[in-house]
Amino acid sequence: MESMEGFLYAQQDKELSLRTTYTPSFIGLRQRDGLWVDSFKGQGVIIGVIDSGIAPGHASFLESTVIGAVSFQSGKIGPPIDLKEEGHGMHCAGIAAGSMVPDANVRGIAKGIASGVAPRAHLAIYQSCTETLL
Incomplete structure (x- = not known):
């Protein structure tokens, strides 16, 4: 942001923890009744996520929801690996179309x-930024 014209100053207020394990129920969707049961839960839909990437092999993406993944970092094309399994890209992709993971x-x-x-949707992951590892 600092390189944007007109940008003056920003200061991080505080760092927040990610705690939404069960997003569908958090927003009122239930597995046994209501709109979610009668829907196709995203089947036949491709969701593009442009963010910090995902961690390969994470349980949220094991049920073949990822159909395409690419990183455009440092002028190279490669896999969109987010080394932090709690990164922003992981969180956003999981909220959108993460598989059902028990326990x-x-x-x-x-x-x-x-x-x-939409756990039955497919994901196309584009890593456009990286997070600094602490």
């Missing part, structure tokens, strides 16, 4: 079935 939790809290809103 999921975030550091021992928010236990339950983790799922994206």
